[in-house]
Amino acid sequence: MRRPLAVAVLGAAMLTAVSLPGTAAQAADPAPAVSKVADTALDSQALYFVSYNGLVNNISFQKNGLLTYKGYQYATWYTADRSAVVARRALGSSSWQTVKLAHKLRYNDSHNVISMGVSKTDGRLHLNMDSHSDGFFYVKSAAGLLDDPAGRAWTPTEFGGVQTTLDGLGLTSQFTYPQFVTTPEGRLQLSYRVAVSGNGRNALAEYDGTKWTALGEWSSSTGTYTSEHGSSTARNMYLHGIDYSADGRLHAFFTWREQNGAVMCNGGGITNHDTGYVYSTDRGRTWRNNAGAVVGTTGGSDKVAVTDAGLVADPLNPDHSLMNQESQATDSASRPHALISYVPGRFTQCTTNYVNDRTANGRVFHVRKDITTGAWKKTEIPVPLNSSQRTKLVLDKYDNAYAIFPFGRIAAASKASNYTDWKTLYDGSGLNAFGEVVIDEMRLKQDNVLSIMYQQKSSGTTPSPIRVVDFSLPQ
Numbered sequence: 001m002r003r004p005l006a007v008a009v010l011g012a013a014m015l016t017a018v019s020l021p022g023t024a025a026q027a028a029d030p031a032p033a034v035s036k037v038a039d040t041a042l043d044s045q046a047l048y049f050v051s052y053n054g055l056v057n058n059i060s061f062q063k064n065g066l067l068t069y070k071g072y073q074y075a076t077w078y079t080a081d082r083s084a085v086v087a088r089r090a091l092g093s094s095s096w097q098t099v100k101l102a103h104k105l106r107y108n109d110s111h112n113v114i115s116m117g118v119s120k121t122d123g124r125l126h127l128n129m130d131s132h133s134d135g136f137f138y139v140k141s142a143a144g145l146l147d148d149p150a151g152r153a154w155t156p157t158e159f160g161g162v163q164t165t166l167d168g169l170g171l172t173s174q175f176t177y178p179q180f181v182t183t184p185e186g187r188l189q190l191s192y193r194v195a196v197s198g199n200g201r202n203a204l205a206e207y208d209g210t211k212w213t214a215l216g217e218w219s220s221s222t223g224t225y226t227s228e229h230g231s232s233t234a235r236n237m238y239l240h241g242i243d244y245s246a247d248g249r250l251h252a253f254f255t256w257r258e259q260n261g262a263v264m265c266n267g268g269g270i271t272n273h274d275t276g277y278v279y280s281t282d283r284g285r286t287w288r289n290n291a292g293a294v295v296g297t298t299g300g301s302d303k304v305a306v307t308d309a310g311l312v313a314d315p316l317n318p319d320h321s322l323m324n325q326e327s328q329a330t331d332s333a334s335r336p337h338a339l340i341s342y343v344p345g346r347f348t349q350c351t352t353n354y355v356n357d358r359t360a361n362g363r364v365f366h367v368r369k370d371i372t373t374g375a376w377k378k379t380e381i382p383v384p385l386n387s388s389q390r391t392k393l394v395l396d397k398y399d400n401a402y403a404i405f406p407f408g409r410i411a412a413a414s415k416a417s418n419y420t421d422w423k424t425l426y427d428g429s430g431l432n433a434f435g436e437v438v439i440d441e442m443r444l445k446q447d448n449v450l451s452i453m454y455q456q457k458s459s460g461t462t463p464s465p466i467r468v469v470d471f472s473l474p475q
Contacts, residue, residue, distance in 0.1 A: 030474035032400035032412035034425045034450065039469040040094045045080040046466035048458045051110035053355060053388050054434070055229045057466055058337060060390045060436040061325040062113045063179035063241065066453045066468065068443035069118050073468075075453060076114040076127060078105045080463040084114055084139075086131055088154055091443075097154040103137050103162045105130055108461075117180020118442075121209030123147035126188060128178035133196045136175045138163045145305060166190070166212040171205060177249070177325075179241070183283055184248050187228040189244045190351050193355045198259035198271070201237035204284050210387070216299025218287055221253075223307040224230055227273070227317055230262030236325035238272070245334035250280040252287075253328045253338040253367075256306055258318065264320045265350035269357075272322040275314040275340050277369060278304055290376075313376045314367050320363070321354035325391040328461060329401075329441075331415075337368040339393040339403055345415040355388040364391045364403060371418055383411045391434045396473040399453055408433040408454055431469065432456045448473045 044143035046057055056064075057077040066075050068091065068127040076086045082104040087096040114129040125141040142158045152158065165171075172194045179191040188207040193200045194474060195219060202219040205212055219237040226232075258271040269383070280286045280294065287296040289310035297305035304311070314323050322342040329337050343351050347361035362385035370377040385391070387406035394402045399415040408428035413419040438453035450471040458464035 011443060014349055017123075023388055029398040029400075031414050031416070032396065032402060032425065033474055034402070034410055034412070034471040036426070037449075037470050037472050038094065039467060040089075041454070042075055042096055042098070042468060043077060043079055043085070044465050045463040046455055047078040047080055047082055048455070049108045049461045051108055054110040055434055055436070055455050056105065056110045056112055058434065058436050058438055058453065059110055060327065060392050060438060061177065062115050062438050063181070064116050064441065065114065065438040066440040066451060067116055067118065068440055068446055068451070069108075069146050072146070073079045073440065073443060074125065074449065075115055075468065077466050077475075078114070083458075084127070086116070086125070086127060088149065090150070099154055099156050099159065101127070101139055101156075101159065101162065103129065103139070103248055103291075107132075110158045111176065113178075113179040117188050117190070118146060118182060119207050119209060120182060120186030126180060128180070130192065131175045131178065133174050133176050135164050135173060136160050136178065138166055138170075149403055151360045166205060166207075169195070169205070171214060172204070174200075176200070177239070178268065179239070181242050181244060181250075182330075184244060189284065191239065193236065195236070198233040198236060198257055198295075201303070202237055202239060207361050215284060215285065216290060216297040218296050218303055219304040220296075222304035225256065225258055225263065225273075225306050227263040230260065231273070232258035232260035232263050234259040237304070240326050240340075241328040241399050242411040243328060243330055243452050245264070245330035245336070246332060247334040248281070249334060250284050251277075251328065251330055251336045253277050253313065253336065254280070255324045255340075257324060266352040268352040268354065269319060269350070270321050270354045271318045272324050273318040274312050274324075275338065276333050277313040277336060277338075278309040278311065279336070288436070313338075314340065314365075314378055319350050320345070321351040321358050323358070323390055326390050329395050331395050331399040332397070333399075335369040335371075337366065337393060337395065337401065340365050340367055341391060344380070358385060362388070364405070365421070366393075366401060366403070366413065366419055368419065370445065371415070372444055377418075379412055379413070379419055379422065382410070383414075383422070383424055387435055391437050392437060394441070394444055394450060395440060396444070398474060400474070402450065403474075404439065404452060406433075406435040406437075407431070408437055408452060410471070426471070427433045434464075435460075450475060
């Protein structure tokens with residue numbers, strides 16, 4: 001007997017609405033959201049001076065100025081008397097314990113940052129500091145200090161003396177941009193630049209819990225790059241970051257900076273061009289382009305070069321004041337994401353003052369592997385930059401993306417929209433943040449809390465407070 005059509009349709013509707021036995025209905029992942037839960041003081045009198053449009057205590061390319069490990073959070077900065085300081089707190093506490101290290105910042109140079117790293121093999125905290133195209137200063141804690149924080153006193157005696165080598169390993173007399181990253185096995189790697197802006201190479205060293213080893217340089221400064229205006233035969237690769245994803249790959253987005261200003265339309269711009277991408281499947285020993293072809297060997301004669309094919313994720317000529325060292329992250333599926341910023345062509349095809357032009361018309365873009373096609377995709381974030389400075393990228397445990405703009409503003413987009421629904425979630429009100437901020441990447445991965453270290457605005461060289469603000473993300 002044929003059922004009436006209305007009954008058949010109703011039955012079908014009921015079948016789709018009710019879960020079958022043994023199955024569970026899948027709730028949609030939550031949309032991105034931030035909720036401010038704490039804002040604590042590190043130092044009421046932190047060192048303050050503006051250099052390269054930034055502050056030495058809050059340059060966003062620090063990796064890491066703020067980190068979390070085994071229930072404690074660690075921060076580092078220069079205080080008003082120029083001393084390097086390292087502090088810790090138990091998560092959830094507003095009280096920080098501080099140790100002043102036996103080193104004072106030499107120059108008023110905002111690139112001379114302090115970066116921290118954790119060697120999980122022996123529970124040490126490592127710090128590299130005060131270097132910009134010259135020598136560096138290095139300190140490491142006693143073994144096990146980070147493995148038993150509640151049982152170990154936070155005192156200067158837990159830290160070794162200040163060194164100008166890595167336990168006797170001298171790397172280069174022209175050292176810049178220390179970034180620590182931990183391998184999946186728990187070894188600690190140090191990324192750095194050899195030589196100077198416009199003519200430098202990226203390199204790696206590795207600590208296995210016993211000794212440091214120099215792995216060598218992996219990017220090239222040679223080769224000819226030609227724009228519509230002229231050519232350059234020297235450059236350096238500026239990293240947006242260096243990060244291991246869940247599958248063990250080591251990812252690096254970058255821009256090139258040419259030495260010869262002839263490649264620009266105007267001398268007031270900046271010679272950065274193109275957003276590139278490489279990855280390594282062997283802990284940084286060899287590097288591959290987007291197609292998987294090996295394009296460089298660390299410590300070998302063949303290094304990643306501007307003339308290599310398949311490096312460009314987003315092409316852009318040097319006429320738009322593209323920022324170097326912006327930000328990157330990887331999602332739960334090990335897909336790479338980056339933020340880049342520049343002045344779009346709808347405003348001008350030739351920037352003539354990169355600070356003024358970026359402040360007036362700079363925009364931030366989200367570059368990533370498309371969820372469905374795997375091709376590179378770029379989305380403009382509809383929030384004016386209003387600054388010449390950098391924006392940080394983080395992803396929550398649901399792979400929603402968050403952009404932390406200068407002054408502590410936060411915008412976000414959902415994975416569900418394929419990262420097309422960007423909107424402002426927090427306008428930075430009340431922070432009085434100077435500009436760039438530092439992010440605790442390790443805490444975000446651990447408990448989905450976004451900790452941001454920022455320094456408040458001041459004038460001249462008048463010290464100002466440096467603070468950590470915490471935001472809860474969707475749980």
